[in-house]
Every structure is written in C-alpha cells, then in structure tokens.
Amino acid sequence: MKALMFGWEFPPHILGGLGTASYGLTKGMWQNGDMDITFVIPKPWGDEPKDFANIIGANSTPVAWRDVNWDYVQSRIGNVMDPQMYFNLRDHIYGDFNYMSTNDLGCIEFSGRYPENLLEEINNYSIVAGVIARTVECDVIHSHDWLTYPAGIHAKQVTGKPLVIHVHATDFDRSRGNVNPTVFSIEKDGMNNADHIITVSNLTRRTVIEKYGISPDKVTTVHNAVEPLSEELLNLEAPPGKTSKVITFLGRITMQKGPEYFVEAAAQVLHKVNNAQFVMAGSGDMMDKMIRLAAKRDIADRFHFTGFLKGKQVYEMLAASDVYIMPSVSEPFGISPLEAMQMGVPSIISKQSGCAEILDNVIKIDYWDTNAMADAIYSIIKYPAMYNELREQGLAEVNQITWDKAGAKVINIYRNLINR
Amino acid sequence: MRAICFYFQIHQPFRLKHYRFFDIGNDHYYYDDFADDDIITRIAQRSYLPANQMLLDMIKEHGKKFKVAFSISGTALEQLEQYVPEFIDSMKELAETGCVEFLSETYAHSLSSLYDPDEFVAQVKAHDKKIFQLFGQHPKVFRNTELIYDDDVASMVYAMGFKAAITADAKHVLGWRSPNFLYCSASAPKLKLLLKNGKLSDDISFRFSNPEWASYPLTADKYINWINELPQEEQLINLFMNYDALGELQPRESGIFEFIKALPRFAAEHDIQFWTPSEVVSKFKPVAELAVPYPMSWTDEARDTSAWLGNTLQQEAVRKLYSIGERVRLCTDRRIKQDWNYLQASDHFFYMSTKHNDDGSVHSHYSPYDSPYTAFTNYMNVLSDFMTRVEEQYPASIDNEELNSLLLTIRNQEQEIEKLHREVEMMRNNIVKDTTGDFPVDEEPVVVEQPVEEKPAAPVKKAPAKKPAAKKAPAKKPAAKKTSTKK
Numbered sequence: 001m002k003a004l005m006f007g008w009e010f011p012p013h014i015l016g017g018l019g020t021a022s023y024g025l026t027k028g029m030w031q032n033g034d035m036d037i038t039f040v041i042p043k044p045w046g047d048e049p050k051d052f053a054n055i056i057g058a059n060s061t062p063v064a065w066r067d068v069n070w071d072y073v074q075s076r077i078g079n080v081m082d083p084q085m086y087f088n089l090r091d092h093i094y095g096d097f098n099y100m101s102t103n104d105l106g107c108i109e110f111s112g113r114y115p116e117n118l119l120e121e122i123n124n125y126s127i128v129a130g131v132i133a134r135t136v137e138c139d140v141i142h143s144h145d146w147l148t149y150p151a152g153i154h155a156k157q158v159t160g161k162p163l164v165i166h167v168h169a170t171d172f173d174r175s176r177g178n179v180n181p182t183v184f185s186i187e188k189d190g191m192n193n194a195d196h197i198i199t200v201s202n203l204t205r206r207t208v209i210e211k212y213g214i215s216p217d218k219v220t221t222v223h224n225a226v227e228p229l230s231e232e233l234l235n236l237e238a239p240p241g242k243t244s245k246v247i248t249f250l251g252r253i254t255m256q257k258g259p260e261y262f263v264e265a266a267a268q269v270l271h272k273v274n275n276a277q278f279v280m281a282g283s284g285d286m287m288d289k290m291i292r293l294a295a296k297r298d299i300a301d302r303f304h305f306t307g308f309l310k311g312k313q314v315y316e317m318l319a320a321s322d323v324y325i326m327p328s329v330s331e332p333f334g335i336s337p338l339e340a341m342q343m344g345v346p347s348i349i350s351k352q353s354g355c356a357e358i359l360d361n362v363i364k365i366d367y368w369d370t371n372a373m374a375d376a377i378y379s380i381i382k383y384p385a386m387y388n389e390l391r392e393q394g395l396a397e398v399n400q401i402t403w404d405k406a407g408a409k410v411i412n413i414y415r416n417l418i419n420r
Numbered sequence: 421m422r423a424i425c426f427y428f429q430i431h432q433p434f435r436l437k438h439y440r441f442f443d444i445g446n447d448h449y450y451y452d453d454f455a456d457d458d459i460i461t462r463i464a465q466r467s468y469l470p471a472n473q474m475l476l477d478m479i480k481e482h483g484k485k486f487k488v489a490f491s492i493s494g495t496a497l498e499q500l501e502q503y504v505p506e507f508i509d510s511m512k513e514l515a516e517t518g519c520v521e522f523l524s525e526t527y528a529h530s531l532s533s534l535y536d537p538d539e540f541v542a543q544v545k546a547h548d549k550k551i552f553q554l555f556g557q558h559p560k561v562f563r564n565t566e567l568i569y570d571d572d573v574a575s576m577v578y579a580m581g582f583k584a585a586i587t588a589d590a591k592h593v594l595g596w597r598s599p600n601f602l603y604c605s606a607s608a609p610k611l612k613l614l615l616k617n618g619k620l621s622d623d624i625s626f627r628f629s630n631p632e633w634a635s636y637p638l639t640a641d642k643y644i645n646w647i648n649e650l651p652q653e654e655q656l657i658n659l660f661m662n663y664d665a666l667g668e669l670q671p672r673e674s675g676i677f678e679f680i681k682a683l684p685r686f687a688a689e690h691d692i693q694f695w696t697p698s699e700v701v702s703k704f705k706p707v708a709e710l711a712v713p714y715p716m717s718w719t720d721e722a723r724d725t726s727a728w729l730g731n732t733l734q735q736e737a738v739r740k741l742y743s744i745g746e747r748v749r750l751c752t753d754r755r756i757k758q759d760w761n762y763l764q765a766s767d768h769f770f771y772m773s774t775k776h777n778d779d780g781s782v783h784s785h786y787s788p789y790d791s792p793y794t795a796f797t798n799y800m801n802v803l804s805d806f807m808t809r810v811e812e813q814y815p816a817s818i819d820n821e822e823l824n825s826l827l828l829t830i831r832n833q834e835q836e837i838e839k840l841h842r843e844v845e846m847m848r849n850n851i852v853k854d855t856t857g858d859f860p861v862d863e864e865p866v867v868v869e870q871p872v873e874e875k876p877a878a879p880v881k882k883a884p885a886k887k888p889a890a891k892k893a894p895a896k897k898p899a900a901k902k903t904s905t906k907k
Contacts, residue, residue, distance in 0.1 A: 273443055361774070363793045371440065372794075376443040379797035382804075386796055387734030392773065393731075 002036045003029075003413060004138035004155060006129060006148035008112075010041045010055070012311075015113060016252075018168050018333050021224050024093070024142050025166075025410065026053050026226065028403025032411055038136050040151070042125060043112030046079035056136070057081060058128040062090045062106035063097040063120045076105060089168050092134035097127065098416050119149070119182065126150035133158040138222030140164060140414045146171075146183060149190025162195040162417040164410075169200075171205050173330040176255055195417055198222050198410065201335040201354025222410055223358050225403040226338045233312070234343070236319035244275040244302075245381040246345040248321040248335055248345075250314065251328075258350065258367045259329040263290055265325075267297035268374035269381075276302065276381060281317050283308040322387065323380050328353045337362060341398040346390035348376050358401065361393035422647065422655045423695040423703075424687065425614060426564070427586060428499075428663040430468065431493040431529050432460050433765035435788055436656070439798055444805045450759065455788060457503050460496075464504040467667030472510040474666075474677050479519045482684045487519040487696045490663070491563045491586075494527030494547050495765060497554065508554060515555040521696035522551045525560035530764035531728060533564050534715060535575045535742040538749065543761075544580060561697040562584060565766050567616065567660070567718040568725060571607035571711060578608035581722065584701045586660065589615045589725035590716035600654035602704040606711035612701045613710055616660040616718055620646070625665035629674035640682035648690045656700060660718070683738040720775070720782075727783070733796040737803065738769060744807055746823065747814045759806055763799075771795035 005026065009019030022039070029035045035054040046058040060077040073083040090106070091306055109123045115121065127149035133141075141161055143152030145168045156163040171183045178414050191197055191212050197219045199205040205221045247269075249262045259280060266278040278305070280290060281330035287305065295305040309317055318324065324340035324347045331353030338355060340347050341362070349356055350367035364378075366371040379386050437452040478486045492500075500507045514520045526532055527547040532539040548559050562582040564573060569587035577585050589599035599615035623643070627633045627751075635642070647657055662669065670676040684694065695703070719727045729735055741763060748760045771787040772795045789795040813822065 072461070095488070202427065268442075364791065375440055375797055375801075376793070379793070379800065382441070383800050385732045386793065389732045389774070390793070 002138045005142045006151045007144040024403040028407030031404040042110035043082040059110045064106035066106040126154045146187045153193045165194040166198045169332040204332040224333045225401045231313045238320045245322045247323040250281045253287045258329045261327040264370040265373035278303045281306040340396040422692045426488040433767035434494045434762040467664040471666040489522040493529040523563045528761040528764040536745045558716040570715040574605035578611040584612040601707045603710040604706035605708040625661035628670045644686035707841035
C-alpha cells in the first residue's frame with residue numbers, strides 16, 4: 001500500500017511532539033510490512049532517517065521550470081533528495097508560479113519552523129503539494145496536523161484518493177478556548193474534506209466531534225506510543241552527590257501546560273519538606289511570570305529554571321529526577337510522561353491529558369487540584385514503596401506501548417477507506 | 421441425608437478521611453465518620469435489617485430446623501452499635517432463638533495472622549469477648565479475615581482452643597478434591613476445616629440477579645435440585661457469603677429474600693438439613709488432611725492474598741504498620757489502641773490493589789479512592805502521624821531488643837505475681853481447712869495465660885469449685901455401699 005504523508009516536522013530537527021509522533025507512526029507502519037510511505041516535510045536537513053520512508057522536501061520541489069543539469073541539482077540538494085526525483089517533479093509542474101519568489105531551482109523556500117508568516121508558508125506548502133501529488137503514486141493521503149491540511153486537501157483534489165487527517169492537537173488545546181478564527185477555519189475545512197479523521201486521544205476525538213461538528217463515525221482514536229530508548233540514554237545516571245529529591249516539570253512554559261499549578265504545588269511541598277528541589281525545564285511566554293511567582297511564594301532558593309533543554313539534555317534531566325509532573329490544562333496526548341516512565345521516573349499527569357486514557361501506573365490529578373498534586377509529590381518522595389511501585393510498574397507498562405500497534409490500527413483505517 | 425451450612429459475614433472498616441501531609445503531626449483524628457455512617461446505615465436498611473427479620477421469620481416458621489452462622493467483625497459491631505443500634509437488638513433476638521452461631525475472628529478484620537502472631541491472639545480474644553458481651557456466646561469455630569488460611573494459621577487457631585476453622589476452596593489447594601466434605605488441618609490434625617463451596621455460594625451472592633447468566637432466573641427449587649444431584653457421598657454444602665449479598669449486592673427487587681425463604685421447604689423434600697458449623701464438626705468426621713503451605717483466601721480469581729499484599733505499596737504499608745505492633749501493645753493510651761485497631765483493617769490494603777483485570781473492577785467498586793496510589797498516600801500519611809504518636813510514648817532510641825527484654829521482665833513479673841497470689845490464696849485455704857486434715861495441693865501454674873484477664877476472679881472461682889469436688893468423694897461412698905448391699 002502506498003501512502004503520501006504530509007508533515008511539518010521530522011526528527012532529528014524537531015520543535016515539539018509532532019515530529020516525534022510523525023516519525024514513530026511512520027516507522028511503526030513500516031514495521032507492519034507492505035507499506036510504501038512518502039513523507040513530505042517543508043525543509044529536510046539531510047540527516048533524517050530514510051530507511052522506512054522516502055523524504056521529499058517541499059523546498060526542493062520545483063514549482064517553476066528551471067533549466068538545470070543533473071550535476072547542479074546533485075550539488076544543491078543531493079544530500080536531501082535523489083536528483084532524479086527533482087526531474088520527475090519538474091515534469092509535473094501544473095501552473096506558472098514564476099510570480100512567486102522562487103530560487104535558482106524553481107523551488108519556494110521554507111523555514112520549516114513556525115514563523116510569523118506561517119499562514120503564507122502553509123499556503124506555499126499546499127502549492128507544492130499539487131506538484132508532488134501529480135508525481136508520486138499513492139493509495140491514500142495522510143496529513144499530520146492543521147498546517148498540512150490544505151496540502152492534503154489539494155492532493156486529494158488532484159488524485160481523487162481518500163484523505164486521512166491526523167489531529168495531533170486542535171486550537172482549543174493551544175488557546176484554552178480563545179480560538180484563532182483563521183486557524184479554526186483551516187482545521188474545520190480539513191476535517192470536512194477528510195474521508196477519515198484520526199485523533200491521538202478520546203479527549204481530542206470529543207473536541208473534534210463537539211467543537212467542530214464532525215460526525216462521530218468519521219473519527220477514530222489511535223493513541224500515540226513511544227520509541228524504545230537507546231542503551232546510552234537508559235544508562236544515564238543521576239549526578240553524583242545529589243542529596244535532595246528532584247521534582248521536574250518539562251515542557252513549554254505556556255498557558256496550555258499549566259506551569260502555575262506546578263509552582264503552587266511546589267510551594268506547599270517545600271514548606272513541609274526540606275530536602276526537595278523543584279525544576280522547571282523549558283522556555284515559553286510565561287517563564288518570567290513563573291519566576292516572579294516562585295519568588296513571591298518564597299521558594300526561589302529551591303525552585304530552579306533551566307531554560308530550554310534539547311536532545312540528550314532532556315534525558316539527563318530525567319535521569320536526575322525523582323518525580324515528573326505534567327499538569328497540562330489541555331493536552332491532546334502528551335508524550336513526555338511516557339518518556340519519563342521509560343527513564344524510570346514516577347509520573348504525575350493531569351486527567352485533562354490524552355495519555356491519561358492509556359496509562360494506569362501513574363498518578364492522575366485534575367490540573368487545578370494543587371493539593372492533590374502536592375500530596376502525590378510528597379508521597380512519592382517520602383514513601384519508598386510508592387516510588388518503587390510507580391517506577392517498576394510504569395516501566396513495564398510503557399514498554400508495552402509501541403508504535404507498531406498504533407501503525408497497525410492506521411493501516412486498518414487505510415484498508416477500510418480503500419475498499420469502501 | 422445432607423447438610424447446608426450457611427455462614428454470613430458482616431464487616432465494615434472505619435474509612436479514613438482525606439488526610440493531607442500537612443495534617444501529619446497536627447491532626448490526630450483520622451476517620452470519615454460521615455461516610456461510615458452513610459454506608460452502614462444504607463446497608464443496614466437495605467440488607468442487614470430486612471435479612472435479620474427474614475431469618476427470624478424463617479426460624480419461627482421452621483422451628484429449630486433452620487440455622488445459620490454469623491461472623492461480625494469488631495469494627496462493624498462498633499459502627500452498628502453507634503449508628504444502627506436497632507440491628508444489635510435484632511441480632512440479640514436472633515441469638516436467643518438458639519439457631520444462630522457466632523464465629524470467632526480478628527477484632528479489626530486484620531491481616532495480623534500473617535504478620536504478628538501476638539497481635540493475632542490478642543485480637544481474637546478481644547473479639548470473642550465482645551461477642552460474649554453482646555450475644556452471650558463463646559465462639560467455638562474460627563473464621564479468619566477474608567478466610568485467609570494456611571498451616572501456620574491453623575496451628576495458632578488450634579492452640580487457642582478452637583475446634584474448627586472456616587476457609588476457602590482454592591483450586592490450587594484442593595485440586596481434584598471436592599469442598600463438600602469436612603477436612604482437617606495437616607499441621608493441627610484435630611482442627612477441622614469447613615471449605616466454602618465457591619460455585620454455589622457465588623451463585624447466590626454474585627450471579628443471582630444477572631440476566632446474562634445461563635441459569636437465570638434462579639429459583640429455590642432449581643437450587644436445591646442442584647444440591648440434591650451432587651454425588652451421594654458429598655454431604656456438606658458450605659454456603660459462605662457477605663451478609664449484604666441479601667438486599668445490597670442482590671437488591672430486594674431481585675427476589676433474593678423470597679429465594680432464601682423458600683429454601684427450607686424444598687430442602688425438607690430432599691431431606692437436606694441446615695446446620696451450624698459447630699454441629700457440622702460434631703456430626704461429621706473429617707475425610708482427609710489438607711496441607712496449605714501458602715496462604716489462601718476467598719478473594720479474587722487467584723484465591724490468594726494478592727488482593728491485600730500483591731504489590732509493593734501494600735507490602736510496605738503492612739510492614740510499616742506491624743513494625744510498631746510490639747510498641748503499641750506496650751502503650752496504655754486508649755486512643756492509640758483504638759487507632760491501632762482501626763488502621764489494621766484489611767480494607768485499607770485492599771484499596772491499594774493495582775490489579776487492572778476483572779478483579780480490579782471489584783476493588784475499585786468498594787474503594788472510596790479514585791486510585792490505588794491515592795489510597796496508599798492517604799494511608800501512609802495517617803500511619804506516619806500514628807507512628808509519631810506511638811514514638812512519643814516509646815521513643816525509637818530504645819531499640820526493639822531492649823524493649824523486648826523490658827517486655828519480658830514485665831511479663832515474668834506478672835506471672836510471678838500471679839503465682840504468688842495463688843500461693844497466698846492456697847495457704848489461706850489450707851489454714852482454714854487444715855483442721856479437716858486435707859493435704860496441701862501443690863498447683864503449678866500450667867496455664868499461665870488464662871487467668872491474666874480476670875485476676876481477682878480466678879482464685880475466687882477455684883475455691884468454691886473445689887468444695888463440691890471434695891464433697892463428692894464422701895458422697896460416692898454410700899453409692900458404693902448400695903451396690904454392695906444389692907449383692
């Protein structure tokens with residue numbers, strides 16, 4: 001079966017959970033066998049894994065004819081894409097896009113991030129999708145998250161193949177209800193045009209059904225999973241000489257993640273317990289406010305901010321942690337507690353996060369219930385049995401949550417669409 | 421001829437209130453009185469009271485032919501006395517009919533049999549005392565918390581003087597054998613064992629009103645027929661269940677009361693009788709010994725102790741609790757003693773179970789907590805506070821060994837005093853009786869444990885008891901003469 005996927009991020013250059021999930025799912029589907037996946041991203045760097053998917057860069061796809069030779073193409077984009085692909089794509093340019101700003105290869109430049117002119121980039125991405133859809137054969141089209149919905153719709157119109165959209169998050173999660181009308185309309189348009197919608201949790205599924213008015217029989221939940229960690233990361237150890245318990249918040253410090261509840265719970269615990277330290281790792285627009293709040297609660301001496309952590313730093317932080325907390329106000333799935341569990345860190349998550357639906361060996365609390373959060377933290381750092389039980393059972397549980405199972409569910413959805 | 425042995429369990433724990441870590445050291449009251457009141461009153465209204473009335477009617481109707489046994493935990497009795505005193509009266513009325521036997525168990529419905537033998541014995545005694553106070557019976561048959569049983573428990577129970585124990589029909593212990601016989605313990609062969617017939621008991625307590633069950637609806641006629649169709653040699657059917665199966669688990673609308681009421685009539689047709697456990701023990705002979713090296717119970721699919729001790733949370737909580745057992749027994753503070761009892765209820769550990777299969781849903785049904793982790797946290801917070809209170813009385817700086825030796829000295833001194841008391845008493849008697857030429861009876865304190873309870877009463881009782889014995893001796897003489905004169 002051939003699938004044409006549109007995504008925005010792909011490891012190792014990722015900005016959030018979307019890239020990790022796209023990668024895991026693609027690999028999981030490939031593990032099920034008989035899948036030929038083409039994955040389109042705005043801006044590949046060349047070091048993306050290519051063994052289970054063909055990567056096409058939107059910024060290497062020509063939309064305007066340029067008379068260039070093989071060697072030139074090879075030297076320009078050979079590290080990210082086979083030059084032959086460039087020429088195949090060039091043969092399928094469907095309109096005159098010379099009025100747009102294109103480069104020497106006739107391609108549109110992409111940042112691959114979330115820039116100010118995001119809407120323009122989304123539009124350009126959908127223009128490029130038209131060329132790709134005309135070139136690459138496929139049985140089904142799969143769009144990851146709202147940025148790629150217009151591209152998916154365009155590809156569906158060109159090929160007539162069924163469109164699956166994968167809702168990793170909605171604007172209701174990101175904005176605590178203050179929805180951006182433009183984003184909403186893009187999301188709604190994608191959902192209306194989709195033949196099937198995959199959501200990452202039942203929580204998101206309900207949002208899609210209730211807030212976007214989509215028929216329930218068109219929406220299926222496929223929970224995310226995790227990739228097994230490498231030996232190197234698993235063997236990371238807490239820094240020597242660590243004497244106090246470390247309680248960690250890891251993520252963007254934004255309204256969606258509920259950082260203020262973490263600070264409030266920390267204040268309660270620290271007023272009772274001496275040998276504990278709280279760490280808020282990450283950056284975001286609420287960081288300064290949180291620093292002020294910690295100072296106001298008189299806990300700043302044992303409440304630390306690390307700034308943005310990336311790659312291995314994340315796992316080093318987890319290895320040094322005794323408790324991991326994700327007090328998200330609204331989290332479509334939330335993969336980070338699963339990573340903490342993989343590292344053997346007992347986790348506390350809010351009931352308002354999607355991963356709470358599939359996890360048993362974690363402590364679930366309401367994000368606003370700072371008392372319950374403080375109770376749970378105290379219990380884990382004070383009672384060794386609690387720590388050990390959560391650590392060991394959590395490890396055993398998370399090791400069962402694998403992408404190939406999620407991949408099989410997605411393939412099943414494809415089959416139903418194709419045989420319809 | 422066959423016998424059905426009915427036994428009902430009544431137990432309610434003292435539930436813990438939401439106890440935060442800020443409360444540790446500040447708040448020494450741990451219980452959710454509102455929930456306890458609410459739950460026991462509801463269950464009593466829906467189940468215990470109407471069921472008692474039904475049993476009373478049945479006993480009146482069928483004379484002495486209908487009999488049942490009860491096991492009521494001490495904590496449940498306390499709650500009933502406090503919140504539903506009419507139930508105690510109703511139970512007393514049942515007790516007076518002579519058709520109801522009360523069984524012995526641990527006062528706090530605790531797991532002490534597995535962790536703390538001293539505590540176990542103390543609790544059983546406390547419970548028997550309470551039963552005697554309320555219902556005027558000295559229990560003869562023992563039933564451990566949740567029917568937990570193994571060879572060690574058997575030895576302890578036998579040593580306390582019980583004739584029989586009640587336990588479950590774990591498949592891994594019984595194997596091919598049927599529970600429908602009287603067995604005896606392998607470690608204490610004189611202790612008889614009554615095993616629950618799991619299938620027939622659960623038909624009533626769990627499946628009765630389930631329309632998806634193949635045998636639904638269950639009628640008394642059909643049920644007695646099942647029993648009648650059992651192989652002829654299987655003569656003992658032990659039906660053990662929670663009392664709230666009548667009216668609560670199986671609601672009144674399901675017809676459960678009418679079902680039970682109709683049982684004796686159909687049973688009589690097939691010559692099936694209703695016996696109490698004590699009757700069973702005196703009338704049947706055990707067919708075989710039953711060796712149980714690992715504890716079994718009547719709960720969950722595995723019929724073992726994993727419902728309370730299956731995960732590290734539970735093990736840790738129980739271990740911490742019993743680590744201070746010895747110290748608590750040294751304390752004289754009544755509130756500490758009371759909390760100690762209440763904290764031992766097996767229910768607290770049941771709530772911490774992390775089983776996620778079918779058994780798990782049963783656990784969460786009974787649990788007041790939304791997760792086992794919350795249950796553990798709350799319990800440990802309470803226990804932390806309790807332990808600090810105990811420590812205030814006996815500081816941890818005195819280690820257990822030292823404490824043990826102190827304990828030993830105290831116990832020895834008690835025994836010594838006891839012994840001397842008796843000697844003094846004996847001397848006095850001798851001085852009085854000396855004129856009769858009675859030779860001094862030297863009495864070794866063989867059973868030291870017994871008189872500890874009633875120090876002043878014991879010697880007084882003994883003295884008059886001896887007199888008739890002394891009188892009997894001369895009384896025999898004329899009898900002997902009579903026989904001789906006849907010849």
